[in-house]
Amino acid sequence: MDRKKLVEFKNVSFQYEEEGALVLNQVSFEIYEGEWVAIIGHNGSGKSTIAKLLNGLLMPKDGEIVVDGQKVDDDTVWDIRKDVGMVFQNPDNQFVGATVQDDVAFGMENRGIPREEMRERIQRTLSAVRMQDYLITEPHRLSGGQKQRVAIASVLAIAPKVLILDEATAMLDPTGRKEIMHTVNDIQESEGLSLITITHDLQEIVQADRVIVMNKGEIWEETTPRELFLQRESLREIGLDVPFVAQLTDELMKQGVELKEAALNHEELLEELWKFNSKM
Incomplete structure (x- = not known):
């Protein structure tokens, strides 16, 4: 059976300033339902811009972005954001609730989800990230890794079709990074959602189905993690640590x-x- 195409970038270009250099130049790729795709590249390669375009935080200069059959534009952006959840590198910027359960509930309240279903989703998503024992804990009392797990639960609770982690482990220590990637792997397998991880750390891509390597605003390579690791010298040349x-x-x-x-x-x-x- 053919897999469903969930995300399409069609010759997408973007620049932050009218006369500035292109941050993305004619970028095209597809992501399928249930697939884990890692997008990697050094700082300034365009990878985080891709995440913001997918979520409608930015709009392309040229080209077209389609999410689950809908073109991303000013008219569809709020519908798109129901399907595309994002977790950023600093979880403190995403907290709005006084307790962990309040924070996970916030996005669902905005969508008018019935209270009984909200309770079930809070329990389910916090269990998925192993934070079910912290329901009434104040977010500022959590460690960096715990905060990031709650941020992931808050996004999962709104049931997106695509989960984007944009440098979500960048502020964590090695143990925290390992815990988050283990959590992410478990969630991707159990929830069956499409996962996009954006990173410059090649240690985090080993479990991905596919890797898109960005360099100077263009796709430098699109392959599997195993095949990519064979290109050690070339990776070093574009500024990525093997x-x-x-x-x-x-x-x-x-x-x-x-x-x-x-x-x-x-x-x-x-x-x-x-x-x-x-x-x-």
Whole structure:
């Protein structure tokens, strides 16, 4: 069965100032229902602009953006925002409630969702991000990672078809980042929604179905994480740090260790090392 096309960028260009340089130049791609797509690139590559265009926070200079069959424009923007939820890098900017449950309820209240259904969604979404024990906690008492999980729950509660995480782990420590990505992976599998993660950290893309690499406002590459990690030198040339596992694999192969060229994580690398050791 053919997958449903949920997001389309059709030759989209954008510039912030009338006479300024193009931030996006003739960008085209598609995202399908239930798919996890990572959009990566260095600062200024255009990746966060894509997120704002998708949500109608910005409008394209040229080209067309379609979300679930609707063209994004001034007339449809509020309908589009029901389908496209966004989580930004600083969760404090998204909190409006006095407690965690108030914050998750806010978006649903604005949409007139019945109170009984709101209660069910609050419980379900907070459980999905493992924050069900913090219902009456004040947001400012939470850690950075906990705040980000609540921000994700608040967006999930309005039942979007597309969830965008725009550098959502950038302000977290390594442990917090790992927790959020684990949460995101669980949610994507259980909720079946389309997920777009926008990042400059290649460690965060390993579980994505597909990766779009942005460079100087254009699509530099569109591939899978495993295939992308084979392009280590090219990634360095456009300012992206290669994950440690890929660097270690590189060094081991130079020393004559026969390994799969694109181990995505430590587990795969250890398995390859075990196989190599068994042959000796």
